[in-house]
Amino acid sequence: MSTSTTDRPATGGSRRTPPVGGDPRPAERHAWIGRRERLTAGGFMAPSVLLVAVFLLAPFVWTIHRSFFADTRTSPFSWFDNYTRFASDPALTRSIQNTLLWVVGTVVLPFVLGLAIACMTDATRFSRLARLCVVLPYALSGSAVAVVWNFMLTTDGAVNQVLTSVGLDSFAQGWLLTWPGNTLVMILANAWQATGVAVILFLVGLQSIPPETLEAGSLDGAGSWQQFRHIVLPQLKPVSIIVIGMSLVNGLKSFDLIWVLTQGGPGRATETLAVSMYNETFLELRPGAGAAIAVVLTVIVLAASWLYLRRQLDVKGE
Amino acid sequence: MSASGRTRSAAAPLARRRVLAGMAAGAATLAAGGCARGDSTSAQPGTTSISNDNATWDDGYRAAGRELEKITGYALRPLSNPSVTSYQQVVQMTLQTSKATDLVKWASGYQLKRLARAGGLTDLSGVWGKYQAKGWVRGASRDAVSYRGKVYGIPLYESYYVLFYSKPVFEKLGLSEPRSWDELLHCAEVLKRNKITPFLASQVGGWPAIEWFQELVTKVDPRFYQKLVAGEASYTDDPAREAMDIWHDFMRKGWMTSPDFDQARGPGALKAGTVGMFLHGTWQAQGMTAAGMKPGADYGAFILPTVRSATPKSVIAESGVFTVPARASSHDAALANVGSWLAPPVQRVWSDFLQDSSANPTVRSDNPVVAELQRDVAKERRIPLIRYWEASPPSLIQGNTNDLGGFMAGQTSPETTLRRMQERAQDEWAAWRRDEA
Numbered sequence: 001m002s003t004s005t006t007d008r009p010a011t012g013g014s015r016r017t018p019p020v021g022g023d024p025r026p027a028e029r030h031a032w033i034g035r036r037e038r039l040t041a042g043g044f045m046a047p048s049v050l051l052v053a054v055f056l057l058a059p060f061v062w063t064i065h066r067s068f069f070a071d072t073r074t075s076p077f078s079w080f081d082n083y084t085r086f087a088s089d090p091a092l093t094r095s096i097q098n099t100l101l102w103v104v105g106t107v108v109l110p111f112v113l114g115l116a117i118a119c120m121t122d123a124t125r126f127s128r129l130a131r132l133c134v135v136l137p138y139a140l141s142g143s144a145v146a147v148v149w150n151f152m153l154t155t156d157g158a159v160n161q162v163l164t165s166v167g168l169d170s171f172a173q174g175w176l177l178t179w180p181g182n183t184l185v186m187i188l189a190n191a192w193q194a195t196g197v198a199v200i201l202f203l204v205g206l207q208s209i210p211p212e213t214l215e216a217g218s219l220d221g222a223g224s225w226q227q228f229r230h231i232v233l234p235q236l237k238p239v240s241i242i243v244i245g246m247s248l249v250n251g252l253k254s255f256d257l258i259w260v261l262t263q264g265g266p267g268r269a270t271e272t273l274a275v276s277m278y279n280e281t282f283l284e285l286r287p288g289a290g291a292a293i294a295v296v297l298t299v300i301v302l303a304a305s306w307l308y309l310r311r312q313l314d315v316k317g318e
Numbered sequence: 319m320s321a322s323g324r325t326r327s328a329a330a331p332l333a334r335r336r337v338l339a340g341m342a343a344g345a346a347t348l349a350a351g352g353c354a355r356g357d358s359t360s361a362q363p364g365t366t367s368i369s370n371d372n373a374t375w376d377d378g379y380r381a382a383g384r385e386l387e388k389i390t391g392y393a394l395r396p397l398s399n400p401s402v403t404s405y406q407q408v409v410q411m412t413l414q415t416s417k418a419t420d421l422v423k424w425a426s427g428y429q430l431k432r433l434a435r436a437g438g439l440t441d442l443s444g445v446w447g448k449y450q451a452k453g454w455v456r457g458a459s460r461d462a463v464s465y466r467g468k469v470y471g472i473p474l475y476e477s478y479y480v481l482f483y484s485k486p487v488f489e490k491l492g493l494s495e496p497r498s499w500d501e502l503l504h505c506a507e508v509l510k511r512n513k514i515t516p517f518l519a520s521q522v523g524g525w526p527a528i529e530w531f532q533e534l535v536t537k538v539d540p541r542f543y544q545k546l547v548a549g550e551a552s553y554t555d556d557p558a559r560e561a562m563d564i565w566h567d568f569m570r571k572g573w574m575t576s577p578d579f580d581q582a583r584g585p586g587a588l589k590a591g592t593v594g595m596f597l598h599g600t601w602q603a604q605g606m607t608a609a610g611m612k613p614g615a616d617y618g619a620f621i622l623p624t625v626r627s628a629t630p631k632s633v634i635a636e637s638g639v640f641t642v643p644a645r646a647s648s649h650d651a652a653l654a655n656v657g658s659w660l661a662p663p664v665q666r667v668w669s670d671f672l673q674d675s676s677a678n679p680t681v682r683s684d685n686p687v688v689a690e691l692q693r694d695v696a697k698e699r700r701i702p703l704i705r706y707w708e709a710s711p712p713s714l715i716q717g718n719t720n721d722l723g724g725f726m727a728g729q730t731s732p733e734t735t736l737r738r739m740q741e742r743a744q745d746e747w748a749a750w751r752r753d754e755a
Contacts, residue, residue: 073435073753091720155576176578177727266521266577267724282407283524284716285432 060298067291075288082292091268092293095276098183099252099297102272103304105187106194106251111243113191114198115236119228121199122206131199138196146260149189153261176262179269186270190257194250198243205239206232241312248308252301273297361647365395366420366655368640369412371405373398374604378671385664390654394421402523413438418643420652426462426471426637427708428715433641434465435753440642440649443469445657454660454678462704463639471639472656473677475668477599478691479533479634479705480619482606484588487514488618495620499537502623506573509594518596519574520581521723525707527577528715529597531722532634532706534561537624540632540701547709549747553740562725562732564625569726577726585609588617597622599636600688603673613673613687621694632701636708637677714746 070078086092117134121127137145152158153175160172176182209232217227255274258264264271264279271279273293281290364387368379376396383394397419399405410433412418418438424430433439446469449455455473463471488494488505491512496502506516521527536543538557545551546558568574575593585605587593596602603613611617621633640659642652658664660678669676673685675692683689694700707715718739725735 072749154578154580156579174576174578174727177576179729263524265524265720265723266527266727267729268720269724269727269729282403284713286713 063291063294066288067295069288071286071288078288082288083296085289085292086296091271092276094179094269095271095273095293097180098270099272099274099300101180101183102187102190102254103248103251105184106190106254107244107247109187109191110194110198110247111240113195114243115202115240117195118199118202118206119232122203131203134199135196137193138200140193142193142256143260145189145193146257149186149257150261153185153189176270177266182262182270186257186261189261190254193257194247197246201239201243202236205236209235241309245305245308245312248304249301252297252304273300362395364391365393366648366651367395367397368421368423369405369409369419370396370398370423371400371402372423373400375672378668381671382659382664382668385661385667386655386658389658389661389664390651392648392651392655394655402525409433410436413643413645416645416647418645418647420642420646420648421655422641422643423474424471424639424641425708426459426473426639427704428711429708430463430471430639430641431465432712434468434470438644439470440644440646440653441468441470442472442642442656445469445472445653448657449660453680454662456677456679456702458702459637459677462637462708471641472659474638474640474659475601475672476675476677477601477636478621478675478695479529479597479599479636480621480691481517482584482588482596482598482602482617482619483594484591484611485614485616485618487588487591487594495618496623497620498627499623499625505594506568506571510571510573514591514594515575516573516594517568517575518579518581518584518587518593518598519569519577519726520579521577521726522580524719524723526581527719527722527726528706530565530574531561532703533597533622534564534625536632536634536703537561537622537629538564540630540703543632543703547704547706549710549743553736553743558736559732560625562736566732569728577723585611599674600691601636601672601674603685603688604671607673613685617687619687619691621691621700630701631698632703633695634705635702636705710743711746711750713749714743717742717746 067082068077068079069075070081086096117130121130121134124130140148150157155172155174155177157175159175163169163172173181175185213231213235214227217231222230253274254272255278258270258272258275259278262270264275268276268279274297277290277293277297279290280286280293365383370376370379376398379394379396383392387393399408409422409424413422413433413436424433446455446460446463449472450457450460459473459476460469463469463473483495487509491508493505493508494501496505509516517530519526519530532543535546535558538561542551542555542557546553546555552558575587579587581596581598582605584593584596584598584602586609588596588606589609589611600619603619606613606617621631624631640656642649642656646652660676662678662681665676665678665681669681670684673683673688675683675688683692695702703709707719709715721730721735721738721742724730725732730738
């Protein structure tokens with residue numbers, strides 16, 4: 001990498017450096033054209049940069065600033081008080097636990113299910129229908145999915161009614177009432193929706209695998225599992241990186257499903273950091289505490305994405 | 319053009335520039351339009367706009383507005399945002415802008431005090447004084463609509479927290495409206511024996527978790543409740559423990575619905591006979607009618623009896639208010655309308671619409687069930703108590719409501735719940751008093 005980095009300015013420099021002993025006017029002309037190109041590029045970039053700066057960076061800087069001030073009427077500077085609540089407030093501790101559960105659940109379930117469904121439906125007779133059934137929930141909004149699952153998961157909802165009707169009364173329970181069960185069923189509901197996009201991506205990946213590689217493996221005597229493990233899976237790596245990366249960020253910012261199903265309750269038991277941020281800021285009227293959660297969440301999302309992508313890109317670059 | 323390649327190549331960028339320029343102009347126009355003042359809150363002759371968080375009341379506002387128009391010349395134009403959470407945010411934000419509506423529906427008590435403290439509301443003490451002179455408001459309500467001695471809200475309605483019950487179900491089981499605690503327990507036992515869940519209790523949407531807490535504490539000791547919500551008593555004191563123990567006992571006996579039972583289904587559940595009694599504000603009478611139940615024939619309502627016969631009788635009263643933003647688009651019209659809102663002809667129409675009791679004590683409800691409750695409150699000289707939601711600083715109430723929701727879901731014991739509520743009360747009262755100082 002270092003080689004390529006040092007190479008690049010040399011190449012660019014040689015292009016921009018005027019030839020020795022040559023006419024200075026072409027050099028001036030080159031410089032003028034270069035400036036003009038840079039200005040033009042800057043002009044095209046300016047609206048986007050401005051929008052990002054005004055609507056993303058400025059609020060982010062303001063949020064960091066606000067997180068260091070108390071939530072009393074006069075809002076005095078309070079150092080890290082809003083951040084120390086992560087250690088002292090049991091609701092925030094639970095929120096971090098839930099966020100971790102969501103991250104694991106939203107990464108593992110859509111990945112495993114998506115890969116399995118894509119592999120199973122790639123070459124079967126009813127593959128189109130099966131794929132449609134799996135992909136369809138992805139087209140629904142998160143809130144609509146939550147409303148549907150609410151009908152199923154309430155104590156007198158469809159799931160318990162079915163269990164009762166088949167004589168499994170002992171399994172009927174308040175699915176959304178007790179932790180960690182309520183968080184787990186919501187992760188399942190989320191997986192039901194999110195698997196669709198993983199299936200699509202894996203199908204694209206599967207279709208891009210050259211059949212010759214599989215034929216070669218087959219001729220070498222590799223069984224189905226060996227072919228999958230040593231030929232298919234390595235070639236799905238770029239797609240897997242995308243699926244896991246997307247799921248990771250989706251898990252960290254999960255909000256809509258939780259909000260519609262439980263509003264983070266009962267007793268703040270199902271809050272994730274995103275829900276806690278909303279709850280503290282708008283319901284408990286503590287914008288400083290909400291800002292601190294937002295900062296922590298942003299740091300976690302950026303760190304997780306960076307660590308993950310850096311590792312993956314390194315692997316890819318090798 | 320086609321004759322020369324040069325012309326063709328020059329024309330293409332020109333056309334592209336025109337398209338881009340057109341698009342940029344269009345975007346600028348849209349942006350300018352978006353930034354311009356919306357029509358909804360701007361002044362419209364002959365009307366005053368109302369921010370409202372209950373879209374089902376829009377027709378009632380319009381009907382009452384027609385009566386107001388006869389007096390003031392201004393009708394009412396409701397602008398509804400049915401999500402309570404987003405409504406509160408929108409109102410608080412728009413109060414600081416020039417887009418504030420003329421009237422804003424808000425809660426009384428500390429919810430109003432917090433809004434008034436942030437500034438941006440009109441002092442309505444003069445309006446209140448005129449109402450009081452005419453006997454159109456209850457003097458005892460003044461504190462609930464005041465901040466630092468000034469009135470910032472005019473009562474919008476007055477609801478009582480009562481237990482609705484299905485008359486046909488009670489008659490079928492040989493039950494009558496309970497007048498004492500023992501009779502209430504008897505009703506619950508009979509209902510449970512007949513596979514009917516005696517009480518509806520819910521924490522769906524958050525705030526309903528306060529209903530049984532406030533009701534049981536006030537029926538154990540109403541004076542204690544007054545001290546508790548004023549920050550002068552502890553949540554771990556005996557009356558609060560007793561109330562929570564009763565609640566816990568009801569839940570263990572299976573007398574209460576699952577906490578994820580949505581209250582919106584309450585009237586239907588009463589009608590279907592799956593739930594025996596539904597604790598809620600009398601404004602729910604409208605929901606009973608919507609479910610096809612006739613007041614007095616299909617449903618009745620009573621105030622929860624006190625746990626001991628010697629305990630003073632009380633009633634939880636909820637009163638929303640109208641506030642007038644200082645930067646209301648039609649400020650004079652808004653003041654004229656709040657100045658006549660409690661006039662009997664207006665309240666007659668409004669009370670009939672709500673099927674609830676009017677904030678004007680001279681106006682009797684048209685709904686026989688609510689009218690009977692009004693008589694009961696007056697006859698028994700029940701102590702009016704402010705609803706828990708508005709009775710203490712909002713941050714404290716919100717946190718405690720979450721704790722009560724957790725208790726209902728079986729996450730915490732009564733002792734742990736009360737201990738947490740008390741810890742929060744100490745912090746939040748200290749913060750509130752610090753801010754006030």
